[in-house]
Amino acid sequence: MTDLLQRFIFDDYQTRGEIVNANVSFTKLIKDHKYPIEVEKILGELLIATTLLTATIKFKGKITLQIQGDGPLSMAVVNSDQNLKLRGTATVKGDTKSLSFNDLIGNGHLMITITPEEGDRYQGIVSLEGESLSKCLEHYFKQSEQLATHISLFTRVSNEAKAAGMLLQRLPANGEQHKLDFQYISALASTVKEDEIYSLSNEELLYRLYHQDKVRLFDAQSITYQCSCSKVRCLSYLASVSEQEILGLLNNQGCIDMHCEYCASNYRFTKEDLSTCDINRQTMERTQ
Ligand SMILES: [Zn+2]
The missing domain is CATH 3.55.30.10 (Hsp33 domain)
Structure with a gap:
């Protein structure tokens, strides 16, 4: 045990x-x-x-x-x-x-x-x-x-x-x-x-x-x-990042990569992933 x-x-x-x-x-x-x-x-x-x-x-x-x-x-x-x-x-x-x-x-x-x-x-x-x-x-x-x-x-x-x-x-x-x-x-x-x-x-x-x-x-x-990281948590974090920064990352790299320091999980968000969420919808529209 x-x-x-x-x-x-x-x-x-x-x-x-x-x-x-x-x-x-x-x-x-x-x-x-x-x-x-x-x-x-x-x-x-x-x-x-x-x-x-x-x-x-x-x-x-x-x-x-x-x-x-x-x-x-x-x-x-x-x-x-x-x-x-x-x-x-x-x-x-x-x-x-x-x-x-x-x-x-x-x-x-x-x-x-x-x-x-x-x-x-x-x-x-x-x-x-x-x-x-x-x-x-x-x-x-x-x-x-x-x-x-x-x-x-x-x-x-x-x-x-x-x-x-x-x-x-x-x-x-x-x-x-x-x-x-x-x-x-x-x-x-x-x-x-x-x-x-x-x-x-x-x-x-x-x-x-x-x-x-x-x-x-x-x-x-x-x-x-148990790590508390998740896709949803990453998205809620991204919602707090400035529009300008999100646009910059998407234009430079085509996606946003996030890494959890605790459990070493990686999360990748493309423009499409982000556009399906409520967050940054306006940002997505501008990068179209
Ligand atoms: Zn984690």
């Missing part, structure tokens, strides 16, 4: 958790792009992190995690909606070979944007000074929400692409014992090996880590890779 997110709680500790794997979605996300492996791995981590964060937020809308920096990986982004439909892309400028997380991104930051269907947009910025994306996110939760959080992210791109991760988060409560409990649970979570998270079921993994504790798993939710 793959591409699932499953939440769990501990009966005796004020802590909630999530385990996620997204091998199929990760494979689809990188499939048609020919990214360097270092970039594929970061996109996998960003995919898992976005999934884990989506499940921490009670909202209807979208969440976007975007890395920006002055290093060879100038941009990487993944977005998700509340139903865990995700997509992502990256922009690479320069040689990424064998570079560490910090060297790939250079001076940069991670932007977390939450766009609810109703209400105000929220944007949080995390500086990317830690040695990994997971450490940066743990720091973010500690600073912004005062919530102790453990995040593990795993990606593999040789042979089959695999991506998985785990999150533990302390629920708001006071007391020294509460702190110690979280230290104990997260120390055990830190021992999870890549092979274990890829090969064991969630029940087996949690039993291996916490067989002395009572852990309750909830029903799993599916994760789907």
Whole structure:
């Protein structure tokens, strides 16, 4: 079973958790792009992190995690909606070979944007000074929400692409014992090996880590890779482009080509395609 997110709680500790794997979605996300492996791995981590964060937020809308920096990986982004439909892309400028997380991104930051269907947009910025994306996110939760959080992210791109991760988060409560409990649970979570998270079921993994504790798993939710681009969306975008620009493109190239940076789909619109739509009808008439 793959591409699932499953939440769990501990009966005796004020802590909630999530385990996620997204091998199929990760494979689809990188499939048609020919990214360097270092970039594929970061996109996998960003995919898992976005999934884990989506499940921490009670909202209807979208969440976007975007890395920006002055290093060879100038941009990487993944977005998700509340139903865990995700997509992502990256922009690479320069040689990424064998570079560490910090060297790939250079001076940069991670932007977390939450766009609810109703209400105000929220944007949080995390500086990317830690040695990994997971450490940066743990720091973010500690600073912004005062919530102790453990995040593990795993990606593999040789042979089959695999991506998985785990999150533990302390629920708001006071007391020294509460702190110690979280230290104990997260120390055990830190021992999870890549092979274990890829090969064991969630029940087996949690039993291996916490067989002395009572852990309750909830029903799993599916994760789907899905790009929101479409012919209709392209046409509605074209409707917002100036008439002059459309005319120029059609006269120079005979058609308008559009490319989706996320899923690498290509869309081509000829004068005839555009004239069958309501948009730019007048423009079409003028090019006759
Ligand atoms: Zn697309």
